[in-house]
Amino acid sequence: MEHVSWLWIPVTLWAALAQTLRNTAQRHLTGELGTLGATLVRFLYGLPFAVAWLAAVEAWRGEPLPLPPTGFYAWVTLGAVSQIAATAFLLRVMQERNFALGVAYSKTELIQIAVFGLLVLGDRVSAATAFAVACGTLGVLLLSPADKRRPLRALVTGWAARPALVGLASGTSFALSVIGYRAAALSLEGSSFLVAAAVTLAIAQLIQTLLLGGWLAWRNPAVVRATLRLWRPSLFAGFMGAAASAGWFTAFAIEPAAHVRTLGLVELLFAYVVSRRIFREQLSALELSGIALLTVGLVVVTLGR
């Protein structure tokens, strides 16, 4: 009888695709609302869809809603707050003169997920997973190099520079958010993975809407008003954001986060297709090497775990 250990794969591929569409929708909003405003759109307009998803999953499974333990709230808060912090760190990096170095360091997220997953959750890292994570990280670094002529040397020599440290903090925050979400879903013992993931998603979106919405209402109420005014395009971005998160959270509830996020790098290939860069322009040797390494990472994490 066939087993379903591959179940996380289509869900992760879906999450990556939905995230690509969400980013495309969000790009238009970023121009009008700024990055934090566009991020609020993702949480605020995603929340009703996240709740609807929970209701749909509940109706399908017919299980009672779990009564989350205290640990669940701690983990989901860690996830929600870390995700906002990661975005804030990334924004800070963008203000630096040498921001490419910081962005490159934020891409160490994948390695950090593997390390935190092992330390916090005991998610073992096999040799194949370590290889896939290394290929994926190297591939991402080549696609957004700190220095196009000497991409790796720039990383090694610039590690103590301020943008590098802020970028590293962003990567750490992203990694902690992923680990927090997975730990929260796993803490809902007795629930099926679909319900556990849907509950975690709804609570996380609620916390993020309250935190970021509250902060923006206090510091920059004009952005909140603009967010409400632009409800029509925001609804699409919110829907795609919630759809992507439903995929990520479900995958995290089944599979170690390092596997999920490594396969999730397929998003970069989707982004190339969506931007039609891949058809319009000749790709540089650096980009081709990055795509090749990324593809090796994706194949290994899918087949060779």
Add this chain to the structure above:
Amino acid sequence: MKRTALVLAALLGAAAFAPAFASTNDPTSPFYLLPTQSNGTTLHAVQAGDTTERK
């Protein structure tokens, strides 16, 4: 364009989640999936009738 993207996304999403919705706690089902573990270890799909957790 947006409507097409939405319809396409809905169809792809349904296809991606179909196996997950078909999963069950019934050990005799081909889509049997162990419920979330309480000790924080990985949740793993297993073969029907096999309750041993895979690493």
